[in-house]
Amino acid sequence: MTQRGPLLFIVCLLLIAGIGIASYRHNAYRIPILPGVQQTVWQVEARIEYLAQGSATQALLTLPPEQPGFRIISESGASPGFGFDLVTDDQQRQAHWTKRFAEGEQILFYKLDLVRDPGYEVLPDAPPDEAEQQIWEEPYQTAAQQLSQSVNPISADGRSLARQLVRELNQPTVTQNVALLLERYSPAQLITSLLNDNGIPARTVQVLALEDGRRRQGLQDFVQYWQDDTWQLLDPSGASADPNHVLLWQTTQPSVLEVLGGSRSRVTFSMISQSRPAEVVTQENAPGFAISLYSLPIAEQGMFKLIMLLPIGALVVAIMRILVGLKTSGTFMPVLIALAFLQTDLLPGLVSFVSVVALGLAIRSYLSALNLLLVARIATLVVVVIGIISIFSILSYHLGLMAGLNITFFPMIILAWTIERMSITWEEQGPKEVIMQGGGSLLVATLAFLVMDREIVRHLAFNFPELHLCVLAVILVLGRYTGYRILELRRFAVFNR
Amino acid sequence: MMQDLLSGWISPFRLGELGIMGMNRRNISYISRYNPRHRYPFVDNKLKTKVVAQKARLRVPDLLHVVETQHEIESIDNQIRDLNEFVIKPAQGSGGKGILVIVGRDGDQYVKSSGARLTLADIKRHVTNILSGLHSLGGRPDIVLIEGLVKVSPYFSAISYEGVPDIRIIVFKGYPVMGMLRLATHASDGKANLHQGAVGVGIDIATGRSVAAVKHNQLVTHHPDTGESLQNLVVPDWHTMLLLASRCYEVTGLGYLGCDIVVDAVKGPLLLELNARPGLSIQIANNRGLLARLRHVEGLEDHYLSHEDRVAYAVANFRHYDDAPADHGAATPSTSILTPQGATP
Numbered sequence: 001m002t003q004r005g006p007l008l009f010i011v012c013l014l015l016i017a018g019i020g021i022a023s024y025r026h027n028a029y030r031i032p033i034l035p036g037v038q039q040t041v042w043q044v045e046a047r048i049e050y051l052a053q054g055s056a057t058q059a060l061l062t063l064p065p066e067q068p069g070f071r072i073i074s075e076s077g078a079s080p081g082f083g084f085d086l087v088t089d090d091q092q093r094q095a096h097w098t099k100r101f102a103e104g105e106q107i108l109f110y111k112l113d114l115v116r117d118p119g120y121e122v123l124p125d126a127p128p129d130e131a132e133q134q135i136w137e138e139p140y141q142t143a144a145q146q147l148s149q150s151v152n153p154i155s156a157d158g159r160s161l162a163r164q165l166v167r168e169l170n171q172p173t174v175t176q177n178v179a180l181l182l183e184r185y186s187p188a189q190l191i192t193s194l195l196n197d198n199g200i201p202a203r204t205v206q207v208l209a210l211e212d213g214r215r216r217q218g219l220q221d222f223v224q225y226w227q228d229d230t231w232q233l234l235d236p237s238g239a240s241a242d243p244n245h246v247l248l249w250q251t252t253q254p255s256v257l258e259v260l261g262g263s264r265s266r267v268t269f270s271m272i273s274q275s276r277p278a279e280v281v282t283q284e285n286a287p288g289f290a291i292s293l294y295s296l297p298i299a300e301q302g303m304f305k306l307i308m309l310l311p312i313g314a315l316v317v318a319i320m321r322i323l324v325g326l327k328t329s330g331t332f333m334p335v336l337i338a339l340a341f342l343q344t345d346l347l348p349g350l351v352s353f354v355s356v357v358a359l360g361l362a363i364r365s366y367l368s369a370l371n372l373l374l375v376a377r378i379a380t381l382v383v384v385v386i387g388i389i390s391i392f393s394i395l396s397y398h399l400g401l402m403a404g405l406n407i408t409f410f411p412m413i414i415l416a417w418t419i420e421r422m423s424i425t426w427e428e429q430g431p432k433e434v435i436m437q438g439g440g441s442l443l444v445a446t447l448a449f450l451v452m453d454r455e456i457v458r459h460l461a462f463n464f465p466e467l468h469l470c471v472l473a474v475i476l477v478l479g480r481y482t483g484y485r486i487l488e489l490r491r492f493a494v495f496n497r
Numbered sequence: 498m499m500q501d502l503l504s505g506w507i508s509p510f511r512l513g514e515l516g517i518m519g520m521n522r523r524n525i526s527y528i529s530r531y532n533p534r535h536r537y538p539f540v541d542n543k544l545k546t547k548v549v550a551q552k553a554r555l556r557v558p559d560l561l562h563v564v565e566t567q568h569e570i571e572s573i574d575n576q577i578r579d580l581n582e583f584v585i586k587p588a589q590g591s592g593g594k595g596i597l598v599i600v601g602r603d604g605d606q607y608v609k610s611s612g613a614r615l616t617l618a619d620i621k622r623h624v625t626n627i628l629s630g631l632h633s634l635g636g637r638p639d640i641v642l643i644e645g646l647v648k649v650s651p652y653f654s655a656i657s658y659e660g661v662p663d664i665r666i667i668v669f670k671g672y673p674v675m676g677m678l679r680l681a682t683h684a685s686d687g688k689a690n691l692h693q694g695a696v697g698v699g700i701d702i703a704t705g706r707s708v709a710a711v712k713h714n715q716l717v718t719h720h721p722d723t724g725e726s727l728q729n730l731v732v733p734d735w736h737t738m739l740l741l742a743s744r745c746y747e748v749t750g751l752g753y754l755g756c757d758i759v760v761d762a763v764k765g766p767l768l769l770e771l772n773a774r775p776g777l778s779i780q781i782a783n784n785r786g787l788l789a790r791l792r793h794v795e796g797l798e799d800h801y802l803s804h805e806d807r808v809a810y811a812v813a814n815f816r817h818y819d820d821a822p823a824d825h826g827a828a829t830p831s832t833s834i835l836t837p838q839g840a841t842p
Contacts, residue, residue, distance in 0.1 A: 373567070374625075374631055424632075480525060482525050484521070485520055485521060492714075493507045494711070494716055494781055495507055495517060
């Protein structure tokens with residue numbers, strides 16, 4: 001073929017672009033490839049209560065940092081009467097409420113929606129400074145030294161040291177040294193200090209244990225130590241914490257909550273988890289999703305869900321005509337019929353389509369006696385088709401068949417033309433040809449429907465519209481197919497002799 | 498079991514070996530490559546075909562009337578009142594659609610080739626339909642041609658049932674590559690259109706002898722209505738037809754062309770119409786694939802040849818009957834200079 005080069009080039013370009021963009025968007029925005037993947041969404045609500053002292057007041061709530069495994073999809077913190085702002089300085093983000101004058105009990109809410117996403121990664125942490133030697137008071141200095149000396153020889157690195165310490169602290173009967181230290185320090189603080197003493201950078205952090213339906217929860221102290229170029233989380237109580245359910249809340253900020261102009265402040269947390277289809281979650285992740293169809297209003301989205309299926313239908317028609325060699329009446333009429341089937345469902349759609357066309361043909365045969373101009377005849381047929389469809393709808397409604405109501409989705413102008421063409425074919429080439437072409441159209445429409453109705457096809461067509469570039473590439477290749485059509489293998493079977 | 502299922506089918510490899518051309522290859526490798534789009538009107542519009550053919554002094558059936566607008570229909574009875582037999586056809590019809598053949602009168606009524614009677618109103622409705630574009634490609638408004646009915650030459654009247662048989666010759670780059678005689682049947686309503694059930698009889702380019710006959714893609718040996726044997730026919734005036742078909746290349750500028758020729762009892766071969774998308778059943782009727790011959794022609798160097806030379810070359814190279822007396826040398830001196838390098842007939 002003379003011009004195969006440029007075509008191949010374009011086809012490759014389209015394929016690379018389609019698959020490339022799709023996989024990029026899959027990776028960057030976490031759009032799932034398969035439909036119906038459920039993702040767990042945690043809705044966390046922080047409730048801040050305090051007594052305002054009758055002056056200007058402000059509250060600062062430390063917000064959870066970006067962390068691997070959890071993706072924040074939305075947050076809000078508006079409380080009536082308060083100015084609200086998100087503050088980002090070199091440390092952790094903070095929610096900032098302000099009010100010129102407040103007195104009495106104040107309640108502020110901060111809501112956070114997160115998705116548990118094991119593949120979610122964040123920028124690596126900056127390495128901490130060298131571990132600092134802790135200053136202990138006596139007698140704790142001696143106790144801490146002895147504890148370190150007993151644990152250090154049986155550990156190899158930060159991780160094993162931390163584990164040994166946790167074990168020491170959580171034995172049923174602790175040693176005297178440990179008991180002494182725990183009188184003064186919390187387990188998390190103690191482990192942090194001891195790790196630092198042994199040259200392992202460590203810090204005490206606060207985490208939220210995620211548990212569905214829990215209310216009024218506080219944060220828990222955990223330990224983070226530096227190992228393998230990242231902060232490792234350690235539960236000082238020795239329980240092996242499920243990383244799916246531990247949300248790191250406070251790391252570098254000195255405190256979780258800071259209130260000015262108020263007293264008796266406290267923060268509690270409530271949370272629920274929900275399972276939602278992944279694409280809905282994606283939809284809510286609006287900022288990184290500006291170029292998707294989800295950024296359209298809901299009504300238009302519904303329309304595009306159908307429009308994005310049209311290329312698939314066109315592909316089916318191209319395959320059936322070019323590769324198989326089926327005859328259809330009106331090249332792309334089957335796609336429109338298939339689109340109508342999507343609304344009516346297959347069987348009701350087939351039944352109503354066949355009955356509308358049959359009735360239309362009967363009426364059309366009478367019209368032919370009137371000797372009308374073509375345009376007037378088609379216009380008449382449009383009116384007739386609408387009449388038939390209305391009557392069908394009313395009848396099916398009164399018979400309690402709601403499916404019949406969806407018949408209005410049939411493209412009426414196309415139906416009118418179909419009836420006209422079939423009627424002419426009937427007169428000129430006989431009913432056999434009508435049944436051949438009509439049957440071909442319905443067969444292709446049914447196939448197109450079956451493909452377009454697949455959950456995965458709908459999902460991919462709408463969530464990865466760039467895959468239509470691949471559809472286009474396939475159609476282009478089909479456009480240069482010079483081989484035999486499948487039905488030609490039958491047509492030319494006489495050469496088998 | 499498997500054998501039974503597959504008996505109605507043929508493997509694509511076997512078809513490829515036989516050089517059978519499929520629809521997709523025809524469309525991509527021949528029609529779209531050799532037929533420039535802007536030349537299509539000369540074949541899609543039968544009025545234009547007639548005009549250019551007459552300019553080139555090719556013989557065509559008589560054009561009696563042209564109806565271009567709706568209001569002319571009212572005066573149509575004046576035009577056809579005195580006619581006993583005529584053909585009404587759309588200028589831009591395809592596949593024989595919209596052609597109405599009137600073979601006689603019965604009082605006020607017009608008799609179709611099938612024997613059915615039509616009133617004047619029926620005829621007017623038919624003309625209206627044509628004008629509003631019912632039979633034309635893409636539904637464009639059309640014009641109506643009223644032509645004199647070709648009188649079947651006695652040779653063909655024996656084998657043809659109703660209607661007028663015609664001869665389809667595929668002309669590739671001016672070389673006639675394959676021919677077929679098309680006989681109307683009762684099923685085809687007097688039309689020599691294979692889709693509508695006409696019989697196609699393959700004709701050997703070299704000799705004008707019949708090769709095989711096909712109806713609805715099935716081989717037949719006799720005409721289904723007349724019962725006449727279709728074997729060992731020899732088309733009279735075959736060489737004249739080849740020359741006529743070959744001329745159509747220059748007239749239309751289309752490289753891949755189907756020429757439909759009718760034989761009038763008095764006037765001899767007439768160019769009926771041209772087709773830029775000729776069908777593929779001709780291969781069945783000839784028991785041959787088109788591809789070998791098309792590639793043969795593609796392998797020829799592009800020397801300017803007269804239509805006589807091209808026909809002579811085709812006669813020498815595209816013969817079906819190997820047993821027929823070889824008249825290679827007798828064909829024409831031009832064959833010797835133009836034998837293609839490497840290409841085998």
